[in-house]
Amino acid sequence: MVDYTAFDSAQALEYVKNQTNFFAPEAELTCYEFGDGNLNLVFRVHDEQSNSVILKQALPYARCVGESWPLTLERARIEASVLVRHGEVCPQTTVKVLHRNDALAITVLEDLGHMQILRAQLCEGHTYTNLATDVADYLAKTSFYHSDFYLPPAQKKALVTEFTNPELCAITEDLFFDDPYRYSERNNYPDELQPQVTALQNNQAVKLAVAELKAKFLSCAQSLLHGDVHTGSIFVDQTNTKLIDPEFGFFGPIGFDLGSFIGNLLLNYCAQHKRITELPKRRDLHAYLLNTIQTCVAQFEQTWLHLAKTQSQDLSLQAEGYAERFINQVLRDAYGFCGTELIRRTIGLAHVADIEDIENPVARLEVQKQALLLGEQLILQAPHCNTKEDLSQLLISLLL
């Protein structure tokens, strides 16, 4: 087995040239690193005709912090394996794995450079008609086909072991469920937000509801999640949607991925109050974001229930009303997790460009306050909603 070494551009190029056959032996290749995520190296290797592949390599530490935050290379294996599994049930919406080398923590991926990262596009006010249904399809199928409702019991349990991802899950446990609700050196927010943060950290009802969500995240191995469905992990164009970067994948509560996605749309919603000054344009974008959330939730529910009725051997789903009861709980969880995403992206370690790029600090502060309040109310009130219609009404009332 080859010993791990972190690549530079020359080594990435040599690897693609000598260890894969994507390019003809005589091709003149060029390579550069352009990763902008928090954790890994991302190289593009291309020839003179602009044929290209992406080589992603995990570092033995978190890129955004440096060697003082060591991190397992196992995350490359997890990421490639989740992509393969999710790609089997959702080939249209999952980036293709072309080659992998777990010892070197390398995954070679199809190059999606002809598409755009959703976060940047939403920040610029672009909209995508298929986004809601594509993401709903991905979330419903990946979650149903990796759940106990579909997999034979022994296979499901073996997969839970294969996808145990303790180090990456610990990051989520800290950043989503612990840090924002206590003093932590990792927290990051302006002094002016301190009164609201202190109130949040003293709010026992919020802490109780977050404790419930954390318990679910820790011990509810419902299905194989992507684990980090934010708008920076989604490539889009007007016809396609592709999910990348599931290195936080593990068997967890189904609502977590849907909640993370909705949370990122809502962060953008809050930011648009200050990003777009023309009222009609802002109204249109707000309407688009709200509609995307509602359509995604409704489509997710519909597809999931259809799969539950047509693809499951599990006797429990034959109990009248059980599938509906199950999915209603998933949706409540999703809105709760969504609230934790809003809060951790506002006052925790990892922020989002939607808010950070607002230049005027006063305007940015207003957005941060709104995101915090929205997150808090979703966490508190979602558990009391019965259906997706109630959840949608709750959201509308909070956005007014």
Ligand SMILES: Nc1ncnc2c1ncn2[C@@H]1O[C@H](COP(=O)(O)OP(=O)(O)O)[C@@H](O)[C@H]1O
């Ligand atoms: N398959 C791909 N095609 C084109 N660009 C990609 C691809 N995968 C990643 N990238 C680029 O690299 C960046 C970081 O990738 P990502 O997987 O999010 O890394 P990290 O794991 O460090 O968060 C993305 O924002 C995107 O610009």
Ligand SMILES: CSC[C@H]1O[C@H](OP(=O)(O)O)[C@H](O)[C@@H]1O
């Ligand atoms: C130190 S990890 C912080 C944060 O980064 C991850 O996102 P990405 O790698 O896609 O930028 C994930 O959301 C983690 O919570």
